[in-house]
Amino acid sequence: MSALTIQHLSCFYQKNQVLNSLDIELQKNQIICLLGESGCGKTTLLKAVAGLQKNLQGKISINNRTVYNDALNLPAEARKVGFIFQDYALFPHLNVFDNIAFSLYKKNKNDKQKQVEQLLTLVQLKGYDNRYPHQLSGGQQQRVAIARALAYQPELMLLDEPFSNLDHHVRFQLIDEIRELFKQQQMSALFVTHSKEEGFAFADKIALMQSGKIVQIDSPSTLYNQPISKYVADFMGRSNYLNIEVLDKCRYQSDFGVLSSQKEIDCPRGETLSLLLRPEQILINSSDNGMGIVKKIDFLGAFQYMTVTYLAHDYCVKQDMQSLIQVGDRVSLSVLDHDFVVFQENE
DSSP, rough: OEEEEEEEEEEEETTEEEOOOOOOOOTOOOEEEEOOSTTHHHHHHHHHTTTTTSEEEEEEETTTTEEETTTTTGGGGGGOOOEEEEOOOOOSSSSHHHHHGOOOTTOOOHHHHHHHHHHHHTTTTTTTTTOOOGGGGGHHHHHHHHHHHHHHHEEEEEESSTTTTTTTHHHHHHHHHHHHHHHTTTEEEEEEESOOOHHHHSSSEEEETTTEEEEEEEEEHHHHHSSSSSHHHHHHHOOEEEEEEEEESSEEEETOOOOSSSSSOOTTTTEEEEEEOOOOGGGEEEEESEEEEEEEEOOOOOOOEEEEETTTEEEEEEEETTTTOOOEEEEEEEOOOOOEEEEETTT
């Protein structure tokens, strides 16, 4: 069942088109991450769903109930949507209990007390009800913001850069906790971030946006391993491109020799294509007669990236820390077996 359906949604700021006839569908208990460069329309799309954006065209439905079209525009408070902001937006003069209970003003005192206590337990903040926001860590403030949003009992949760103010260790610990919480609560969520690592960890699917459109929506692993364009490939991770000439459906001539793909590619013999190679798909070996020279090594803890100049082209290769290869060493490069992803040269 669909939790959110957006059809042909466009948005204009004066003469600038921010959203361009965009379509997306979010299923029940699914988390979709909106990913893309600054200005691509991620936050505008989130505000449109929440009822906070003007100058729209198209249709938005939440749980099969139309909340926006050319003749209807339900206000934000009528859409049953929870919104978690980047800065948490907690009331500094209210303690944790009153922040969470803010939307429960229609409930009696006992029901309000019971529901807030349940939410505090749910977000692992039991006993924090009398503290004020300035007495909490960033991760604790974020948990309060989530509890306050859940108190409203929304049909859909929207999150705008909710983890960007947290340090790395706290961020990914909190991401795991919130993802598990949303799954337990059968909560559907649309999540905006600039960080693909956050998207990988938090979302079921990633919708990569460019210039107001979604260029590819799929699981994180599919976007990384099977991108439909060089833009998607480069955004999702480090990329190398190797020119190859088609010999037959599985074999290709290249600077690395004859390569074989595990998947057939239907292209005419003799056509030149651009083969996507992730750093981990290139094998590097020390060789006195090797045609590559290690130009740079970037140490990243459990692994390292090596920049290798090979026949006047630079390639990024991922290596574990057991490697004895040093800057200036001669090396040979080869391609590990995998399903090839190829693009036209001019893409």
